[in-house]
Amino acid sequence: MNLRLVRGRTADVLFYAGIAAVVALLLKEALTNPGHWSLFFQLAVDGVTLGSVYALIAIGYSMVYGILKLLNFAHGDVYMVGAFIGYGILTLFGGAANWTIPVWLLVALMFGASMLGSGFLGVVIERFAYRPLRDAPRLAPLISALGVSFFLQNSALLLLGAQFRAYPFGLIGQGGVSIRTVFISATRIFVIAGAVVLMIVLTVFVRRSRLGKAMRATSYDREAAMMMGIDADRVIASTFFIGSALAGAAGVMFGLVFTEIFHFMGFTAGLKGFTAAVVGGIGSIPGAMLGGLLIGLGEAYATGYVSSTYQDLIVFSILIFVILVRPSGLLGTAAVQKV
Amino acid sequence: MEHGGEISPVPATPGDAAHTRIGVDDWVAEAEERQRGRGPLVRTVAAIPRPIQIVVFIAVLSLLPFVFSEGNLFRYGLFTLIYALLALGLNVSVGFAGLLDLGFIAFYGFGAYAYAILASPKYGIHWQAEIAIPVVMVGAAFLGLLLGLPSRRLLGDYLAIVTLFFGQAFVVFVNAANPKGLTGGANGIANVDPLNFFGFKLTTTRHYYWFTLIAFLLVIGALYFISESRTGRAWRSLREDPLAAEVMGMPVNRLKIMAFMFGAAIAGLTGTIFAANQTGVFPGDFDISILITIYAVMILGGLGSLIGMFIGAAVINVSYELLSGSNPNPSLGRWLFYLALITVVIARIRPWIRVAVVLAGTVAFGFAVHAIVHALEPSATSGAVTNGGSLSGVMSHWTVIPAHSGASAKYAYVGLVAAVLVLTLIKGWWRAIALIPVLYLASFVWENLLSEQPAVTRLIVFGAMLIALMAARPQGLLGTSRVEIA
Structure with a gap:
């Protein structure tokens, strides 16, 4: 997991120039048509909110990939389970309208339970589905991950049914901030701030703590780390716990902002989260954040200016574009294959 | 060298049976060894x-x-x-x-x-x-x-x-x-x-x-x-x-x-x-x-x-x-489910005495649980068997099928998944003994939850099968297993 933000090479300069060009085009679009100003910024707010959720998912993907070189397809479904745990806490304390405890406590409980539950689920998945395959050919854990994803999705369908469940609208508060014509609801502010706090905590944790150091060492070279006395299994389990807990938090955040959750939500969110991780440079934590933000913004503008039908196709094109011009992602280091 | 602990013995003459034959390296020898390890059915077919x-x-x-x-x-x-x-x-x-x-x-x-x-x-x-x-x-x-x-x-x-x-x-x-x-x-x-x-x-x-x-x-x-x-x-x-x-x-x-x-x-x-x-x-x-x-x-x-x-x-x-809901003869799904359970028990458990104990134990355990539950709460065993068919008579006297299973079947499903995971961690006789209530739990979940939603069940089964196959036999039924030389 590398933590550098800028690498300063010609290719990077070119790439950022490309992104700047796109931003300039969008700005021009907004400027030439003053009525579009508010739409432009409103979409930016949407995009940043969505991007925070994607970024949290992407971090989990990226951490697990960094440490195990495993694409954890089940990650999106852990996020779905997290959203449902939050919903479960909500119904436990009085349902959609008249909850029995203060709102701040309710929200704290939702996040706490969801993060703990998802984290635990992540650890269980790692222990039973991936650990036995630690030394198997690369294809085996990928297929296992596919199986876990499918198992979780359909178990949720079996236990919870196919219908949408709704978080109450405006649980955090109905108000918000208006800057001229752009309205930012309290929920969105809360979600963006929450995501930022979680990311800062994570970055500090990975940089400063002993466990964080062990994680970086393990992701760099597992065997060497084990020889230095690092318990790799424990470090991997902790990585899964942290990544999955972040996904659980993302699930609750999604519920708070977009209100509707259902058993299949993890599939597309997982795809977007992974795309964000790849765009940012897989294995890089700041890259995952940046990637999440870009995908969120891309999707919001695609919905606003083109059509919501095409949002997935547009995100897909972003992925293909990034992979073609910069296979290692925005902040990733080019993989040097060791023989 | 004298203090070096174990020293590998000097290789015997090349013709020695214990030694790898000339022209057959470790890789081939290991692959042949695996061929011999196949079951009797595969060997018979391969002989034709x-x-x-x-x-x-x-x-x-x-x-x-x-x-x-x-x-x-x-x-x-x-x-x-x-x-x-x-x-x-x-x-x-x-x-x-x-x-x-x-x-x-x-x-x-x-x-x-x-x-x-x-x-x-x-x-x-x-x-x-x-x-x-x-x-x-x-x-x-x-x-x-x-x-x-x-x-x-x-x-x-x-x-x-x-x-x-x-x-x-x-x-x-x-x-x-x-x-x-x-x-x-x-x-x-x-x-x-x-x-x-x-x-x-x-x-x-x-x-x-x-x-x-x-x-x-x-x-x-x-x-x-x-x-x-x-x-x-x-x-x-x-x-x-x-x-x-x-x-x-x-x-x-x-x-x-x-x-x-x-x-x-x-x-x-x-x-x-x-x-x-x-x-x-x-x-x-x-x-x-x-x-x-x-x-x-x-x-x-x-x-x-x-x-x-x-x-x-x-x-x-x-x-x-x-397992499909549109099958004209839905009770076949039940046969498949129980046969698959029994097959897994027979294929994965050795020695035979343990297989006998597990199967007989499960049958006895089922009747005992059914009798106890029936004595305590008659309504808990009065439910009808979904898509009964020829097994429904036996099942209604063996598996606990409440008139309204409600949430209990869903908790039982989660419990079953947890129990199966725990089973993979224990070994020997303990596993065989623990298998008995788990098998019964599986039957309970099947009768009260899974058989009512065959379309979802089969997808869950496929997902679980991918995970189990990867852990147990990544090469599948007929694939050649990869030989790794360290």
């Missing part, structure tokens, strides 16, 4: 000469239509072949070349949609099958080329995600995007023509079955020769070690793209048959669940094996159909 095997196989398959009714032939026969064909196509990229292609269903869907557009009243085009099929296959191969071009630089996992996204994008494209009404959106394309060869129309399921069988035999034959050819060997070396293959001077990029194109063409052919037989195409036919099904077929059959794809398809499709 290959030509006889092939003749019997073809004869049995081509005579099936005379045994099955049209409905059963469609359900068990035709779809087994369709899955087998798809698995063969997927096997080229995943099994031979080691490229994890998760967008494979898009090629299948492309084949189906392309045929539907070329032969339906939608645009008033009615192409003959002998022209349409080659065109569709070439088109699908071209699509494979398009996907392969950006993907050839990608390492395994990136490829997986790009292809998965591609598959997803295909569904979005035909369903929601539907440019200029080309694909009919959510309504799909209806009234697709039946396959029409030089004026001879395939109309009955039997016709389709035979045609699919011919296609299957042609594809499997072609793949056999390809896999033994220069290209096939190059693919396998690419799978085992792409870097070494490249260093050996193999055109890695071209090989990857070729694998994609071959797989895509086979999928396109299968899609054509599917569309013509169903006389329509709909976006829902090409979603992620069919991808998982094909993966289950391929993994079960064994990566890289050809005939394994057929066996995998037969097992998966027949169990899939038996």
Whole structure:
């Protein structure tokens, strides 16, 4: 997991120039048509909110990939389970309208339970589905991950049914901030701030703590780390716990902002989260954040200016574009294959 | 050296039986050792000469239509072949070349949609099958080329995600995007023509079955020769070690793209048959669940094996159909479930005394629990057996089936999953003893929850099967296990 933000090479300069060009085009679009100003910024707010959720998912993907070189397809479904745990806490304390405890406590409980539950689920998945395959050919854990994803999705369908469940609208508060014509609801502010706090905590944790150091060492070279006395299994389990807990938090955040959750939500969110991780440079934590933000913004503008039908196709094109011009992602280091 | 602890003995003479024979290195010796480790059934079949095997196989398959009714032939026969064909196509990229292609269903869907557009009243085009099929296959191969071009630089996992996204994008494209009404959106394309060869129309399921069988035999034959050819060997070396293959001077990029194109063409052919037989195409036919099904077929059959794809398809499709809600005889699903449980117990538990203890213990345990629950709360055992059939009498006296199971069955399901996970951690007699209540719990969950929702159950079973197979036997039923030399 590398933590550098800028690498300063010609290719990077070119790439950022490309992104700047796109931003300039969008700005021009907004400027030439003053009525579009508010739409432009409103979409930016949407995009940043969505991007925070994607970024949290992407971090989990990226951490697990960094440490195990495993694409954890089940990650999106852990996020779905997290959203449902939050919903479960909500119904436990009085349902959609008249909850029995203060709102701040309710929200704290939702996040706490969801993060703990998802984290635990992540650890269980790692222990039973991936650990036995630690030394198997690369294809085996990928297929296992596919199986876990499918198992979780359909178990949720079996236990919870196919219908949408709704978080109450405006649980955090109905108000918000208006800057001229752009309205930012309290929920969105809360979600963006929450995501930022979680990311800062994570970055500090990975940089400063002993466990964080062990994680970086393990992701760099597992065997060497084990020889230095690092318990790799424990470090991997902790990585899964942290990544999955972040996904659980993302699930609750999604519920708070977009209100509707259902058993299949993890599939597309997982795809977007992974795309964000790849765009940012897989294995890089700041890259995952940046990637999440870009995908969120891309999707919001695609919905606003083109059509919501095409949002997935547009995100897909972003992925293909990034992979073609910069296979290692925005902040990733080019993989040097060791023989 | 004297203080060095264990010193390996000086190798004996080269002719020594304990020593590796000359010309047979560790790798080959280990592979042969594994061949000997196979079960009695596999060895018996392997002893029959290959030509006889092939003749019997073809004869049995081509005579099936005379045994099955049209409905059963469609359900068990035709779809087994369709899955087998798809698995063969997927096997080229995943099994031979080691490229994890998760967008494979898009090629299948492309084949189906392309045929539907070329032969339906939608645009008033009615192409003959002998022209349409080659065109569709070439088109699908071209699509494979398009996907392969950006993907050839990608390492395994990136490829997986790009292809998965591609598959997803295909569904979005035909369903929601539907440019200029080309694909009919959510309504799909209806009234697709039946396959029409030089004026001879395939109309009955039997016709389709035979045609699919011919296609299957042609594809499997072609793949056999390809896999033994220069290209096939190059693919396998690419799978085992792409870097070494490249260093050996193999055109890695071209090989990857070729694998994609071959797989895509086979999928396109299968899609054509599917569309013509169903006389329509709909976006829902090409979603992620069919991808998982094909993966289950391929993994079960064994990566890289050809005939394994057929066996995998037969097992998966027949169990899939038996568990289907639309099956006219739903109690078959129950038979399948209990037989599968007993098979797993017999296959995985040794010595035999433990098998006997587990089976007898489970039966006794069931009657005891039923009696106790009945004495405590009669309503808890008064529920009716869903889709009873011939087993319902026994089950209603053995499994606790409450009149309204409510949430208890759902908690039991979660408990069952947890219990199975714990079972994998314990060993020996403890595992055998712990298995007894778990088996009973499985029966409780089946009777009260799973048998009511067969469509979801089968997908859960496939997911669990992928995980279990990867942990227990990653090479599948017929795949050759990879030999690793440290």
